[in-house]
Amino acid sequence: MRADYFESNDSGRLKLLQSLRLDPPLTLALLLLTAFGLGILYSADSQNIDLIFRQLTRLSLAFGVMVLMAQIPPQNFRLWAPWIFLLGVILLASVLVFGDVGKGAKRWLDFGIVRFQPSEMMKLAAPMMVAWFFADKPLPPSFKHLLIALILVIIPTMLIAKQPDLGTSLLIAAAGFFVIYFAGLKWKLLVGFGMIITALTPVVWHYMHDYQRRRVLTFLNPENDPLGSGYHIIQSKIAIGSGGLYGKGWLNGTQSHLDFLPERSTDFIFAVFAEEFGFIGVIVLLALYVFIVIRGLVIASQAQDSFGRLLAGSLSLTFLVYLFVNVGMVSGLLPVVGVPLPLVSYGGTSMVTLMAGFGMLMSIHSHRRLLRQ
Amino acid sequence: MYRTLIKDLYMEARIFNVRAIVAALVAIVLISLLLARLFQLQITEHDHFDTLSNNNRVRLMSSEPNRGLIYDRHGMVMAENRPTFSLDIIPEEVDALDTTLSQLGNLISLSESDIKGFNKSIKRRKPFQSITLRSNLSEKEVAILAVNRYRFPGVDFKTKLTRYYPMGSSAVHVLGYVGRIDEDELQRVDSSQYNGSSPIGKIGIESYYEKELRGQRGYQKVEVNVQGRVLRVLDETPPIPGKDLVLSIDAGLQATAEYAMGDNSGAMVAIEPETGEVLAMVSMPIYDPNLFVHGISQKAYTALQSGGQRPQFNRALSGQYPPGSIMKPFIGLGGLDASVIGVHDEVFCEGYFMLPNEERQYRDWKRTGHLDTTMKKALAESCDVYFYKMSYLMGIDRISSFLDQFGFGKKMGIDTTSEQTGLLPSREWKQKTKNTIWYPGETLITGIGQGYMLATPLQMASATATLSMRGLRKPPYLLKAMRDHQTGEMIDSQPPEHKQISIKSNRHWSNIINGMKEVVHGRHGTARLIGEDLTYTMAGKTGTAQVYGIAQGEVYDEESLAKKLRDHALFTAFAPIKKPKIAATIIIENGGSGGRVAAPIVKQVIDHYIHKNYSKNAR
Incomplete structure (x- = not known):
C-alpha cells in the first residue's frame, strides 16, 4: 500500500528515481547526508578543495555502485551469496599470508593497479551468506541451524580480527548477528548470548593485541595518557564540548583549524561537526541518520521473501552500529576503534561498500512483484 | 517436528516485524544515549571544555620593556640601550640542522660553547620557539649573514636592545651592571615580570633601582596552532618602559x-x-661593565680576578x-x-x-x-x-x-x-x-x-x-x-x-x-x-x-x-x-x-x- 503511494506520485523527479529503481526517501536522505558530509570535510581539511573533488569522485562512484546494485534483482544476490562469501574468505586468508602492511596491520591486497580490502567485501558477503542460509529454512531457526549460522559469522570475524582490524570484525559480527536476530533468535537465547559474550570478555582481552588493549585502557581513562593515545579522545571531547549549543560556526572551529584535533577528516570528523554546528547541528545530523535506519527497516519489513527481509534488516542495523560506534568513540563513550562516520568521513572503500549495501536495499524494495488490490 | 520444517511465510513476516520494531526502539534508545552524552559535553560541561579549548589555542607572550637610561647630573648618558644582533634558529624550519650549523660556522665564528648551548636549549624549548645560536654579532658578521641568508631557511637575525655603558669602565662602581638573571634571582623576583633570559641589575645603581629601571613587561595574547606557531594576535598590552634616572654624579x-x-x-x-x-x-x-652584559667569558673573568687587586x-x-x-x-x-x-x-x-x-x-x-x-x-x-x-x-x-x-x-x-x-x-x-x-x-x-x-x-x-x-x-x-x-x-x-x-x-x-x-x-x-x-x-x-x-x-x-x-x-x-x-x-x-x-x-x-x-x- 505504501509502495503504491510512491508509485502514484506525480513528481517527475521521483519518477526518474523510481525508473532507476531507487527509493526516493532513502535516496534523498543519502544525498542530503553526503552533501552535509562534503561541507564538514571542506572545513575539516582546511578548505582543501582538491580533497573535496577526490571525495566527490568517490561519492559519484559510490552512488554509481548503488544505482548498479539497485538494478540487480535480489534473487541474483541470493544466488551469488555463497560464492561471494567463499571468495571473501579465500581473499581474507590470503591477506593474512600475502597482504600489505599498513599502519601495523595487514589489511590490503595489492593487485598491481588496485589495492583492495577484502574485509570491506565481507561486510556485505557475511550478512548475505547468513541470509542465504536461512532463506530456505523454516523460521524461527532450530538450534542446529543457529549454530551453523554462528559459525558462518565467526569465520570472517576471526579472519579480520587476526589482521588485526577490531572495528571491521565487530561490524561484520554485528551484521551476521543481526540476520540471526531477525531470523527469530529466541529472546531467551539472545539474553543468554549476551551473557556468554560478557563472560568471554576476559578471554577476548587475553587474545587482544597490545594496541587494542591500550585503546580500551585509554578509553576507560583518557587523562591517564594525555599526550599518547588519550590525546585523541581528550582533544575530541574538547572540540565537541566547546561547540556548545550553537557551535562556533562553519569554518570557525578552533580545535580543528589549529590542528589540535587529530584524524579530523577521517575518524574524528564528527567532532569537527559538533564543534562548528553545536548541539543543534548534532540533533539534525543524528535525526538524518535515524531516518535512514528507520527507512531501511521499513523496506525490510516490506520485503517479499526471507532473504531480502533478513539482508535488508541487517544492513540497516549495521548502518546504525557504524554511527553509534563512531559517535560513541568520538564523544568518549566507547573505546577508539577505527570506524569512520558513515558517508561523511573521508575515505573510499567503506563508502562504496555502504552505498552498495543501500543499492541492495533498493533492489529488494524495487523488485517486489506488485500486488495491486 | 514435521511442522517446523515447513516455512510459514506469514509467521516469518510477523516475527520479523516484531523484531524490526524492537530494533527501531533499540536504535532510538542508542541514539538517545548518544544525544545524552553530547548534551552532557556540549551543554552541561560546555564551560569546562570551552576553557580547555581556549587554553589550547591562546598563549601569552611577553615583551621586554626598554630599560630606563641613566644620566649624570649634567645630562650625560652613563647607561643606555643599544640594538644588538643575535642569530636565531627555528629548528622546525631547518632541513638539516647539522649541515646548517657547520655552514654557518664557516661564515661567522661559532665557538664550541655556542653550539653546546644551542643543543642544550633545543631540548628544553617549546615547538616553533626560536633559539639563539650566537648573540652580539659584529656588524661585519651581520653583513655576511645578510648576504647569505637565502641559503638558510629557518635562520634569522633578531635585534634586541641591550645595556651599554658608553663610558666604559668609568663609574662602574656607581652604576654596577646588568646581566642575565640567575636561578636564585629568578626565585626572588616577580615571575610575571621576568623570564630566564631577562636582564637584571646585578649590583650598584642598576640593582638598587632595578624596579624603576626595569619598567613593566608587555603582553600579547596570541592564537597558536598545535605546533605553537603564532597565527594572530588577539590582544596586546604594550610594555611600559622603565624610568630614566638622573644621578648626582658628575x-x-x-x-x-x-x-x-x-x-x-x-x-x-x-x-x-x-x-x-x-x-x-x-x-x-x-x-668594564659591558663585559658582564652578555655574560662574561671565563677568560675575561680570570683576567679580571688576577693581579690580586680585586x-x-x-x-x-x-x-x-x-x-x-x-x-x-x-x-x-x-x-x-x-x-x-x-x-x-x-x-x-x-x-x-x-x-x-x-x-x-x-x-x-x-x-x-x-x-x-x-x-x-x-x-x-x-x-x-x-x-x-x-x-x-x-x-x-x-x-x-x-x-x-x-x-x-x-x-x-x-x-x-x-x-x-x-x-x-x-x-x-x-x-x-x-x-x-x-x-x-x-x-x-x-x-x-x-x-x-x-x-x-x-x-x-x-x-x-x-x-x-x-x-x-x-x-x-x-x-x-x-x-x-x-x-x-x-x-x-x-x-x-x-x-x-x-x-x-x-x-x-x-x-x-x-x-x-x-x-x-x-x-x-x-x-x-x-x-x-x-x-x-x-x-x-x-x-x-x-x-x-x-x-x-x-x-x-x-x-x-x-x-x-x-x-x-x-x-x-x-x-x-x-x-x-x-x-x-x-x-x-x-x-x-x-x-x-x-x-x-x-x-x-x-x-x-x-x-x-x-x-x-x-x-
Whole structure:
C-alpha cells in the first residue's frame, strides 16, 4: 500500500528515481547526508578543495555502485551469496599470508593497479551468506541451524580480527548477528548470548593485541595518557564540548583549524561537526541518520521473501552500529576503534561498500512483484 | 517436528516485524544515549571544555620593556640601550640542522660553547620557539649573514636592545651592571615580570633601582596552532618602559678623579655638602661593565680576578679602612665640646704620651715632638700626642657617642648596594664581641683613628661634609631625579632626612675648620704643598693609616717595606671654606704619606670641580 503511494506520485523527479529503481526517501536522505558530509570535510581539511573533488569522485562512484546494485534483482544476490562469501574468505586468508602492511596491520591486497580490502567485501558477503542460509529454512531457526549460522559469522570475524582490524570484525559480527536476530533468535537465547559474550570478555582481552588493549585502557581513562593515545579522545571531547549549543560556526572551529584535533577528516570528523554546528547541528545530523535506519527497516519489513527481509534488516542495523560506534568513540563513550562516520568521513572503500549495501536495499524494495488490490 | 520444517511465510513476516520494531526502539534508545552524552559535553560541561579549548589555542607572550637610561647630573648618558644582533634558529624550519650549523660556522665564528648551548636549549624549548645560536654579532658578521641568508631557511637575525655603558669602565662602581638573571634571582623576583633570559641589575645603581629601571613587561595574547606557531594576535598590552634616572654624579669629575688616581688602588668620594649629593664615587681599579652584559667569558673573568687587586670590590662603600689622622678634627671637636682642653690651651708634646701608671710609650709620628701645641697646631701638624691626651681626657664613651652623630659605625643609607658599616668601637661593643673590658690605651689609639676603628671612604667624606656645614648633616645619596616615560615628567627625588649636630658652642666648628685650613694653607701644614697655588680656600686633613704594626722603639722605614705593607695614604678636604661646594675624601692603598700622595690627587679633583662650576665667584 505504501509502495503504491510512491508509485502514484506525480513528481517527475521521483519518477526518474523510481525508473532507476531507487527509493526516493532513502535516496534523498543519502544525498542530503553526503552533501552535509562534503561541507564538514571542506572545513575539516582546511578548505582543501582538491580533497573535496577526490571525495566527490568517490561519492559519484559510490552512488554509481548503488544505482548498479539497485538494478540487480535480489534473487541474483541470493544466488551469488555463497560464492561471494567463499571468495571473501579465500581473499581474507590470503591477506593474512600475502597482504600489505599498513599502519601495523595487514589489511590490503595489492593487485598491481588496485589495492583492495577484502574485509570491506565481507561486510556485505557475511550478512548475505547468513541470509542465504536461512532463506530456505523454516523460521524461527532450530538450534542446529543457529549454530551453523554462528559459525558462518565467526569465520570472517576471526579472519579480520587476526589482521588485526577490531572495528571491521565487530561490524561484520554485528551484521551476521543481526540476520540471526531477525531470523527469530529466541529472546531467551539472545539474553543468554549476551551473557556468554560478557563472560568471554576476559578471554577476548587475553587474545587482544597490545594496541587494542591500550585503546580500551585509554578509553576507560583518557587523562591517564594525555599526550599518547588519550590525546585523541581528550582533544575530541574538547572540540565537541566547546561547540556548545550553537557551535562556533562553519569554518570557525578552533580545535580543528589549529590542528589540535587529530584524524579530523577521517575518524574524528564528527567532532569537527559538533564543534562548528553545536548541539543543534548534532540533533539534525543524528535525526538524518535515524531516518535512514528507520527507512531501511521499513523496506525490510516490506520485503517479499526471507532473504531480502533478513539482508535488508541487517544492513540497516549495521548502518546504525557504524554511527553509534563512531559517535560513541568520538564523544568518549566507547573505546577508539577505527570506524569512520558513515558517508561523511573521508575515505573510499567503506563508502562504496555502504552505498552498495543501500543499492541492495533498493533492489529488494524495487523488485517486489506488485500486488495491486 | 514435521511442522517446523515447513516455512510459514506469514509467521516469518510477523516475527520479523516484531523484531524490526524492537530494533527501531533499540536504535532510538542508542541514539538517545548518544544525544545524552553530547548534551552532557556540549551543554552541561560546555564551560569546562570551552576553557580547555581556549587554553589550547591562546598563549601569552611577553615583551621586554626598554630599560630606563641613566644620566649624570649634567645630562650625560652613563647607561643606555643599544640594538644588538643575535642569530636565531627555528629548528622546525631547518632541513638539516647539522649541515646548517657547520655552514654557518664557516661564515661567522661559532665557538664550541655556542653550539653546546644551542643543543642544550633545543631540548628544553617549546615547538616553533626560536633559539639563539650566537648573540652580539659584529656588524661585519651581520653583513655576511645578510648576504647569505637565502641559503638558510629557518635562520634569522633578531635585534634586541641591550645595556651599554658608553663610558666604559668609568663609574662602574656607581652604576654596577646588568646581566642575565640567575636561578636564585629568578626565585626572588616577580615571575610575571621576568623570564630566564631577562636582564637584571646585578649590583650598584642598576640593582638598587632595578624596579624603576626595569619598567613593566608587555603582553600579547596570541592564537597558536598545535605546533605553537603564532597565527594572530588577539590582544596586546604594550610594555611600559622603565624610568630614566638622573644621578648626582658628575661624570666629568668622576673621570677626572679616576684619571688622577692613576694605577693606585683605593677610593675617593666627593660630596656636595649642602645637599649630600654624591658628586663622584671612585673605586680603583675599575673594570668594564659591558663585559658582564652578555655574560662574561671565563677568560675575561680570570683576567679580571688576577693581579690580586680585586677590581670588583667597591672600595668606596665596602672598603673599611682605619681612618687614621682623618679622625683628628672630629675628636678635636668632641674634645672642645666636652671642654676637656680649651681651644687655646697648650699641650706639651715630647714625641710620646704615657698613661699614668703605665710604662708603655704612645708615640707621636714626629719623634722629636711638636713641643707646645694648641688645637690649631695639633691639626695643622697632625700632632698625635695632643689627641692622645684629649681622648684620654674624654674617655671612650664620650668619643663613641660623639662620633656616632656623624654616622660612623653604621650604614649611611646611600641608595646603592654594597655599603658596609665600618666600625665605631665602644666599651659595649668590645664586651659583646671580644668579651673583654676596654683598656685605656685603646682609647688613645682610637683618638688618632687607629686600633679597632674602621670607616668607609663614604663615611669619611660624609663626615667631612657635615663638618664643613657646621653640623648640618645631609646623608649622601645618588639619585637626583627620575623621569617617567609615559608622562615625560621629571620628578626630583626626595633627599634623605637631614639632621643638625648640636654642640654647646658653635664657635668650635670654626676653631676646628681653622685648624684644617692651616693643614693646607699654613706654613707647617701637612698638606702645605697643595696650598701654594690654590685659587680658593680649602680645609683638609691628611691621614696615614697603619697597615703594619711598628714595634716599640723601631723606626718606620718606608723604603724598606714591601709596598703591600706600606701605610694607606688618606686625605679629606672641603672647599671653599666659607661656602663649601665640595667635600672629598681619598684613600690610596699602601700609598704611604697622606700629604705627599693623597692630597695632590684631591686637589686636582677639587680644582676641576671648583673651576668648572664656580670659577668666577669662588675666589
